[in-house]
Amino acid sequence: VTVYVPRDAAALSMGAEAVADAIRREATRRGASLRLVRNGSRGLLWLEPLVEVTTPKGRVAYGPVAAEDVPSLFDAGFLQGDAHPLGHGPTEDIDYLKHQERLTFARCGIIDPLSIEDYRAHGGGGGLDQALTMTPADVIATVTDSGLRGRGGAGFPTGLKWKTVLEAEAPQKYVCCNADEGDSGTFADRMIMEGDPFLLIEGMTICALAVGATRGYVYIRSEYPHAIDTFRQAVARAYEAGWLGDAIHGHPKTFHLEVRVGGGAYICGEETSMLESIEGKRGVVRVKPPVPAIEGLFGRPTVINNVLTLTSVPVILARGAAFYRDYGMGRSRGTQPFQLAGNIRRGGLVEKAFGVSLSDLIYRFGGGSATGRPIRAVQVGGPLGSYIPPDQFGMAKDYETFAAHGAMVGHGGIVVFDDGVDMIVQARFALEFCAEESCGKCTPCRIGAVRGVEVMDRIAAGIDREANISLLKDLCAVMADGSLCAMGGLTPQPVLSALLHFPDDFHRQPDARAAE
Ligand code: SF4
Structure with a gap:
């Protein structure tokens, strides 16, 4: 029998090392013979550490497993793939995996990475x-x-x-x-x-x-x-x-x-x-x-x-x-490994052909928000990506559709926010991030980001709000047009998308914000 316990960093952060030790110990104590393989992650991060066992019906999954669950797994006969409250049946039949199109990630989590x-x-x-x-x-x-x-x-x-x-x-x-x-x-x-x-x-x-x-x-x-x-x-x-x-x-x-x-x-x-x-x-x-x-x-x-x-x-x-080329749509061919993160019930990796909708990714695969509250925004394409509101979740994920909506696929990261998010804080974060991370070579980015944070603080404080929003838009135009690279050039994306789709957050009174 082969037992797989991931040594992927996500699994390790959830205690995979202790689980592997516990399995070794328990097997020795019971005289059970098994081969322990430390694989990568299947990308079902909410189930990590995801332990798998080879059985005649294929690999069977259990997760998330903690070290203290191990004796009960042995008691239940997990080495034969028998039922346990943490069991999910054959790994390949788990919905999250079954409906993916894994070309790049075809082997990830399946093999011994170093063999x-x-x-x-x-x-x-x-x-x-x-x-x-x-x-x-x-x-x-x-x-x-x-x-x-x-x-x-x-x-x-x-x-x-x-x-x-x-x-x-x-x-x-x-x-x-x-x-x-x-x-x-x-x-x-x-x-x-x-x-x-x-x-x-x-x-x-x-x-x-x-x-x-x-x-x-x-x-x-x-x-x-x-x-x-x-x-x-x-x-x-x-x-x-x-x-x-x-x-x-x-x-x-x-x-x-x-x-x-x-x-x-x-x-x-x-x-x-x-x-x-x-x-x-x-x-x-x-x-x-x-x-x-x-x-x-x-x-x-x-x-x-x-x-x-x-x-x-x-x-x-x-x-x-x-x-x-048979996978995908339009000029976006093949598959993209999307990564679901933030306030999401089933965070992890979903490899799908281009053309899948955001809504499919965050609801069908991701299961909605982790808090159970309505999703208010998602940010796609990293910290300099646009914030997308729910009425645009139906749009297909491909390069051109996203560009037409002022957004970008980027590296395929999707960060989810529920209705507790304050978009003015998120917009400020983008500018603060740029101010921190700017390489300093060109002025629109190096100075613009710092001034942007100051302007944003004045807007949040309700000081001369309309004039400062107008100044913010001007500043964003200068950064987008005048920056040498995408760092300064894209920072306006999250700021302006927040302003466009969530204007109420920019007009809320400071005392209302403090009360929340
Ligand atoms: Fe450096 Fe790029 Fe920012 Fe210019 S836009 S300061 S090149 S990081």
Whole structure:
């Protein structure tokens, strides 16, 4: 019997280590024989630690399990998959999982993250096998045909970026993976690096072969110690297995991969700032052009892709462009791992084809708010994403529909707020966040955010309210138009969307606010 207890950071934060110890102890005490595997998370975070057992009817799930539940699980016969109050039956039949379309997360939570054999046994490596039989131009044509767009935020066509690097003449090229997952409510990159790290290594290797890069860097945020540790171990094993190095899979191809730990600033997730940080400098945004595909890391042509973009590539190579393109809508092809967070009953990861509605995600999958109160707003796309009111929850999630509503898909994070939220506080937070995290290179962002917080405080205090709201709008226009990068350029989004959709919060009397 194999028992799975996740060692994903979310599960660990809920006591998974103690649960694993308790299972080992109880098994020894009872003379029960079992194999304990520390897997990644399935993404059903409200059930973590989610313990699974292999049975003739497939894997059976129990959760959330606490260490003190373990003796009763043994008493109930959980090793045979028998019923227990914490039981959920076969894992794959849990509604939350059953209705997803998992391409990128197909193996996450299923395999032992550090076993290349397990990775292979579950279909891993097939994309690279295929890429090794193709010319670089054909690999890029396949990625282009799949319709894959950057999952880091901007949605730029991945094939086009790769083609630019392939065609650039240079003695050295690089692939950099942006794993500085700093957006509020996002954890998909972390889950992959902790639960299926070879997938990222495979995706980066395919990219390197396609563009002619021989060196790669994964820039992981410093706040992710478990992801850093797991991914580093995976890289070491990939070298041992000949998946990285000077003879990839026995072919005369070179690709060396290094992990770099992030500088601890939100702006280091901006691509050019990340390059500065990898080069050992302070994370300050570079002026574009030149774009990194022409002059990137150490001045050389560089592909910069997010974890979710690179981990979408293996399945595209393994199953073909048409397979991937069949998912999605309009110009948004394939699937997006959405992350449900904030005030939500069933927080976790939902991978669905583009086109799923926000309402499906937050009610059907998420089960509504955790407090049971009506949902008043959701913020999509990180701390600089727009606030969306309930009358827009029906809109389909794809790049174009969102852009038409002044919002962005971003990294797929969805943060939910119930009717207790004060939108003026949220709008102020966006400006305060920008003031804290600005790299300081350009004036609209560096000074604008600080002045914005002051203006917001005057509005909240009811001082000269209409004039200050008008000033706030002007300031937002300057920041949006005049900022060098998306940090200052997008900060107005949450502010103006809060003002547009929730104007009452900006006009409430200070004493009414204090009373609440
Ligand atoms: Fe730096 Fe802000 Fe200007 Fe971006 S917008 S370059 S973060 S000061």
